[in-house]
Amino acid sequence: MSDMIEKLLDAALIHVPFDGWSDETFNAAVAESGVEMALARAMCPRGAVDLAAAYHRRGDQRMVARLNEAELAQMRFRDRIAAAVRFRIEAVEDKELVRRGMTLFALPQHAPEGTRLIWGTCDLIWRSLGDTSDDVNWYTKRMTLSGVYSSTLLYWLGDESEGFEATWAFLDRRIEDVMQFETLKARLRDNPALSRVLKGPLEVLGRIRAPKPRGDMPGHWDK
Incomplete structure (x- = not known):
């Protein structure tokens, strides 16, 4: 993230709880930061929307920093995922900043951006934890974690328990649900009768690969 952004x-955050991620907030941030409006518009052509996205990515960076410092080697993998989601939520300074962001990204014109940001967070979690999947699991892992992260974030916004213990218990339950689903998938895959029935669909899914580094396609098919 550039120094200008x-x-x-930093100048915008004090205004967001009152004015949201809006033109008013963006204009106030420009005036108080000392950045010229023309330069600010060049850096953030969508105004406060770009600042909201930058705020989300700042939280991602803080999460990664904590993951790099944490002692995760002795933890079960499911507990590492729980720690990453918790670190990401704890990167938020003020719940109102998130509420205002969710309001912004709930608007139809900004919903795709909100989805991309959540997907990016979950992709970063998996990559930070060493995920090397290169098949359809690359997509299902991120899709499933996006659901866990989103639902936990919503629960946290309304949680008034001490130390947000209710939120972390909720997170553990959601991850347990995911682990049970993964176990069921493995059993279905290893069932000879079902494997024959699902042979066609499984072969198609087996051709799906994770995106290439160039990033111009959501995936590719092997010939």
């Missing part, structure tokens, strides 16, 4: 974002 960091300055704009």
Whole structure:
């Protein structure tokens, strides 16, 4: 994240709880940061929407920093995922910043951006934890974790328990549900009768690969 956007974002945060991620907030951030409007518009052509996205990515960076410092080697993998989601939520300074962001990204014109940001967070979690999947599991892992992260974030916004213990218990339950689903998938895959019935669909899914580094396609098919 560039220094200019960091300055704009720092200046904007005090206004977001009152004015949301809006033109008012963006204009105030420009005025208080000392960044010229023309430069600010060049850096953030969508105004406060770009600042909201930058705020989300700042949280991602803080999460990764904590993951790099944490002692995760002795933890079960499911507990590492839970820790990553918790670290990401704890990167938020003020719940109102998230509420205002969710309001912004619930708008039809900004919903795709909100989806991309959540997907990016979950992709970063998996990559930070060493995921090397290169098949359809690359997609299902991120899709499933997106659901876990989103539902936990919503629960946290309304949680008033001490230390947000209710949220972390909720997170554990959601991850347990995912683990049970993964176990069921493995059993179905190893069942000879079902394997024959699902041979065609499984062969198609087996051709799906994770996106290439160039990033211009959501995946590719092997010939």
